Amino acid sequence: MNTEQLADGTRHRWGSRAAVLIGILLTLYPILFVLLTSLKSTQEFFVNIWGLPHSIAWDNFPKAWIDAHIKDYFLVSTIVVVSSVFFYRCARGDGRLRAGPAPHPVR
Amino acid sequence: MMNSSPDARIRGRSAVSWTGIAFLLPALAFISFSIFIPTVWNLLLSFQQWDGFKDRKWIGLRNYTESLKDPDVLHSLYHSIFLAVMITLLSVIVGLALAAFVFRLGRKEGSFYRLVLFMPVMLPVAIIGLLFTFMYNPEMGLVNQFLRLIGAGALADAWLENPDTVLWAIVVVGVWRMSGLTMMLIFAAMQNIPQSLFESARLEGAGYARQFFSIVLPLVKPILQLSVVFTLVMSFKTYDLVFVMTEGGPANLSKTIPLQMIDSAFTFNEFGYSAAMGFLLTLAVMLIISLTSRLLRGESYEY
Numbered sequence: 001m002n003t004e005q006l007a008d009g010t011r012h013r014w015g016s017r018a019a020v021l022i023g024i025l026l027t028l029y030p031i032l033f034v035l036l037t038s039l040k041s042t043q044e045f046f047v048n049i050w051g052l053p054h055s056i057a058w059d060n061f062p063k064a065w066i067d068a069h070i071k072d073y074f075l076v077s078t079i080v081v082v083s084s085v086f087f088y089r090c091a092r093g094d095g096r097l098r099a100g101p102a103p104h105p106v107r
Numbered sequence: 108m109m110n111s112s113p114d115a116r117i118r119g120r121s122a123v124s125w126t127g128i129a130f131l132l133p134a135l136a137f138i139s140f141s142i143f144i145p146t147v148w149n150l151l152l153s154f155q156q157w158d159g160f161k162d163r164k165w166i167g168l169r170n171y172t173e174s175l176k177d178p179d180v181l182h183s184l185y186h187s188i189f190l191a192v193m194i195t196l197l198s199v200i201v202g203l204a205l206a207a208f209v210f211r212l213g214r215k216e217g218s219f220y221r222l223v224l225f226m227p228v229m230l231p232v233a234i235i236g237l238l239f240t241f242m243y244n245p246e247m248g249l250v251n252q253f254l255r256l257i258g259a260g261a262l263a264d265a266w267l268e269n270p271d272t273v274l275w276a277i278v279v280v281g282v283w284r285m286s287g288l289t290m291m292l293i294f295a296a297m298q299n300i301p302q303s304l305f306e307s308a309r310l311e312g313a314g315y316a317r318q319f320f321s322i323v324l325p326l327v328k329p330i331l332q333l334s335v336v337f338t339l340v341m342s343f344k345t346y347d348l349v350f351v352m353t354e355g356g357p358a359n360l361s362k363t364i365p366l367q368m369i370d371s372a373f374t375f376n377e378f379g380y381s382a383a384m385g386f387l388l389t390l391a392v393m394l395i396i397s398l399t400s401r402l403l404r405g406e407s408y409e410y
Contacts, residue, residue: 016208020220023205026283027224030238033249049247087134 153382159372163379170383179359180384183367187343187388188395189274190363194281194342199335201282202289207319209290210297221294225287232284236351239280243267243352267353273361277349281342289334296330297323325408332403336396343392364388 037045041057048054064070153170157163174180205224209217227235242249243266251263266276300323308318346365349355355362355370362370364384372381 013211016211020205020208020212020224023201023208024220024223027227027287030235030242030283031226031230033241034234034238049241050249050252084137087137090130090134 149382149385152379153386155379157378158376159378166379170380171387174380174383174387179362180364180367180387182359183362183364184387184391186274186361187345187363187365188391190277190281190345190349191339191343191392192395193275193278194285194345195335195338197278198282198285198338199289199331201286202334203293203331205286205290206293206297207323209294210323211315217294221291224290227284228287228291230284232347233351235280235284236348239276239283240267240352243276268357270357270360273353273357277345277352277361280348280352281345284348285338285342289338292330292334292337293327296327300326328403332400335399335403339396339399340392343388343395 033050036053037049038060039056039058040048040053041055041060044053044055044057154165154167155163156166156170209220209224212220241247245251245263245265245268248266250266251260254260254263264272266272304322305318308322313321344365345363349361349363349366353361355366364387368381368384371377371384
């Protein structure tokens with residue numbers, strides 16, 4: 001699709017761009033906040049909640065992964081997702097599969 | 108459909124496909140285990156009185172008549188419906204607007220925006236709820252700090268503790284979460300509109316706004332309907348978001364039906380009552396969904 005043709009003659013689409021950028025800001029900032037907070041130590045979180053982290057506390061990640069048992073929960077989630085997708089695929093196969101050799105691979 | 112050779116098609120028509128049934132069995136087992144059996148069990152339970160341990164009594168429709176008289180249940184039903192309808196309405200409008208703007212900006216630039224705008228859909232609800240409780244915090248929350256920064260400190264509020272604002276605060280979070288999905292669905296539908304329609308519209312001198320309302324909007328109506336129904340179903344079940352953010356408070360002012368059900372089942376041990384509430388919510392959801400799909404019924408065009 002040649003999207004350049006969508007513009008009605010005028011090339012500057014600043015109105016649309018501004019609207020989308022506001023949406024982007026509102027969407028991205030909270031996610032960025034999670035990321036920045038994940039790099040702060042507990043003390044720093046209470047002192048400096050909205051700023052950039054002064055010293056980056058990388059050890060939050062291994063702490064969450066091991067001490068907070070995220071790795072176990074992650075395994076549970078993985079089992080649930082993999083098995084439900086697998087069974088869904090099995091069920092869906094029947095819609096396309098007929099008796100006899102499959103005429104084309106079941107997607 | 109040209110997915111089979113004539114030979115295979117003839118055999119497949121007449122004979123029962125045992126292989127196919129075998130493939131369906133595991134899914135059937137899981138679905139009946141996780142959906143059919145609980146639903147029937149819930150229906151039976153809603154006609155009984157059961158404390159979760161000992162003997163059960165059949166009490167007919169008493170659970171239903173009682174819950175329709177209970178102001179707590181009616182309030183939480185109202186909150187559920189309010190949240191679902193408002194979240195759906197606003198997130199479809201916001202998603203439609205975003206899709207229109209992103210569509211205008213072209214493919215290369217738009218693909219980045221689409222990725223970012225879709226991100227909230229991928230975040231777990233528990234994290235979103237926690238995040239927004241920080242944002243709404245009366246003292247250090249971002250919302251109030253921003254209001255003070257622009258000199259509107261008088262508007263600062265304890266958003267989640269104030270009975271007047273708590274539902275709207277949750278609506279905002281729901282819209283933040285759902286509008287990316289609506290945007291994606293509607294954008295995908297927009298991309299299927301043939302270019303020639305826009306070309307002829309431009310030859311007639313129509314601006315983008317006119318093109319949007321006269322061409323895009325009628326043509327994406329079936330997808331619009333789909334996303335309304337989808338968002339409604341998703342947000343009717345709002346439980347985790349409210350639970351993480353307010354736990355139904357202040358008092359009962361943001362309690363939804365699922366929260367009320369948990370309370371009456373596991374705090375007051377009235378399992379049958381809770382099951383009846385669940386069925387009432389299901390009925391309300393079915394009613395509202397059939398109403399909206401009737402209202403939004405769009406003709407599909409072929410192009």
